[in-house]
Amino acid sequence: MQNKKWGIVGGGMMGMTIAHRLAQQGHDVTIFEAAPEVGGLASSWMMNDVEWDKFYHVILLSDFYTRGILRDIGVEHQLKWVETKTGFYMGGKLHSMSNSIEFLKFPTLNLIDKFRLGLTIIAASKIKDWRKLEKVPVTTWLKRWSGHNTYQKIWLPLLRAKLGDSYERTSAVFIWATIQRLYGARRSGLKKEMFGYVQGGYRTINNAFQKTLQSEGVSIKTKARVSEISSVNGVATIRLENEKFDFDEVVVTVPGMLAASLIPSLSEVEKKKLQNVEYLGVICVALLLNKPVSPYYITNITDTKFPFTGVIEMTALVDPAELKGNHLVYLPKYITADDPLFERDDIFIRDYFLKNFLEMYPAFNETDIRFAGVAKAKQVITVAAIDYSARLPKVKTSLPNIHIINTAHIKDGTLNVNETIRVAETKLNEILNP
Template sequence: MIVKSAQKTKFAIAGGGMLGLTLAMRMAKQGHDVTLIEAAPELGGLASVWEIGDVVFDRHYHVTLLSDTRTRNLVEEIGLKDDMRWIETKTGFYTDDQLYSMSDTKEFLTFPPLKLIEKLRLGGTIFYASKIKNWKRLEKMNVADWLTRWSGKGTFEKIWEPLLKAKLGDSYRKTSASFIWACISRMYKARRTGLKKEMFGYVTGGYSKIIDRLVHILDELNVKVRLASPITQVKKDEDGRFTISYKDNSQQRFDKVIMTTPNAILSRVCTDLSQDERDRFDKVEYLGIVCASVLLKKPLSPYYVTNITDDWVPMTAVIEMTTIVDPAELNGRSLVYLPKYVPAEHELFNKSDEEIREDFLSALDRMYPEFTRDDVVDFKISRVRNVMAIPTLRYSELLPPMKSSVDGLYVVNSSYILKGNLNVNESITIAEEAMETVLKDELAKVTA
């Protein structure tokens, strides 16, 4: 469908992450008048890029799975399919001050910290979870209880708990079992799609290339992009249109507004929402991240992810990006991410760069005997308070509909990911499904 009217409905999309970018491109391709508004000085949101040392690369580590069909379709749609590389990866486990490889069945079967019965129960739990269709049932159970019931206490403490901590920090304690179901389903699908091996993909140059290409396409499609413009209010006027106010006190008017930003700002910004909607958005708890990028002269290990079970380690995992990305793209350097997932209001957000750097590097000193401080070329810290809505018990019942009680105002953000965990494929899914459902009438209506 191509919109023909000379007097088109003016859509504002708030938030220029992968969800907002996808929505803007798809709506503009249908001929709609779209303005994309982003608080930060650059597009990309969690998938944005920055400069570290002498390289430009992703601010947060990103890979694509073979089963991420929507991400792969988007990459193809924007002409970057040939730039996609698929790499087989290895996984490490750091437990009791020892680094183990746990990358294939043989290594799993000989993994010393687990007894044979614990290994069998672990394998059984994964297989069982992969067969579950009624994920809503799992929303009523706590993830730790559910995993302990199926895998046993030993396996939970030695394997599941560190994995949950790596993804959710201590917030795993309030997370429902649907979370682990979503993770297992995604990994299981990825292995079925491929060679039963763990293959991860990336576009050469990282998200920098994807976002640059999207920016170029949006420009060709006449999408207006407004950067460095935090929205402070979205207000419905008497004439049925909306006024968007910005931090610099400027204002713009639109016919329809689609919010892709985290829920945390909604009740403050969208003051016309009903009290019930505002309360429900406020009740969604967010997980934040403090994620260090470390540019090194040489690699630490052969593992893409090293899961950590030892409590003394301040980060929740070690991610070695250059086990996937060709170091030649990073001027021969090794790029390592040290993430720590914490609740949005955690005190870690107030720690200085110097303190975090010292804590994290001291951990590397102890974990990797070959590592020396001289290896560090650059160290940068990203802090984001509202990364991911925590799938708490009965989470799907908490969310109000995407089509809000304010006619013309929609909330289409990653908190509506119900059958998956936060990843680009799911963000694109939310954008695409919203266009086919809640936004469908709105998008059809504007054809004059």
């Protein structure tokens, strides 16, 4: 393809990766990002005087796409790798489930249940063709492999934690992809999986990515909310409130329903397809504490009485010295965009989550909490419903020079930066080499 003028809508990891690959091939690229800074879901915020990711982010040793970008932008050497532990909060108690011995000692499951749980994980890790799993509800698949007891005690709380009530509509691809990610290291020949982060968190990554893009000649417009995208006689136009820009090609990276509203001349069928992709949102309370909560990076919660469905202790992975000696904990809850909790103000949400956090960890009281903040995003994860890939909107639209590439195109993986970059690179390749 000859060198062209490209406009990219969205300056998250997807938009930046697409811009980077286009610029490397000599194209003239402009990114439009509504927020004051690039990074999107992977951007950072201030918690008192500490800057770290707004939502928790971890990098896996087997995240080769992410590591490729980190190399390109010159921060791969700042990666720190740590072996982390996993906990379960069950029946009012914390249990470790970080190795085979702890697995065997794990309460509430008998030996047969444990054997079946292990078998389920092995079965999922061996499956190569995920397409067959798209026809099977995740609940059916897990009950079949693990049995009733393990399903009720382990899988159901985990499904609810990650998918809210949407688990009922989700196919077995979801659990397959989750297990594949955790076993990714072994598949790719690495001995074990490790969790990592870049020193300084995603702030370091976003700053370095922005600098690299600028050095490649990419123009990055922040505080640039796109209001309309159109295409007439081979010219694609991006409109902001008071300005317009013409391009040969435009790539839109925002969620489906938003893309549909930005491009009025899409056909009704295309708009419906985009609007029908179901997303889950997240409400995530971040706490800075004066001491650690547990040794676990993730604590899965199987008790349904808590509003949050997991506890992510970032400083079980990240050196607290990175955060001025503070301990950082995230309390996430995944819900649909129409959940009434999204209507409540931040003070209500903060107090509601805090009250439950203090109940869960009685060794803590209000004086141990140095910061509590609420982060929200309404369209985060697409629900991998039955026959998801067949119903997915195409990258190519009926407007020849307008393309939509977003995380809805992750059809055989979980939502993470590695999959986001993989989709960005493979879909862009399809546009450039039809």
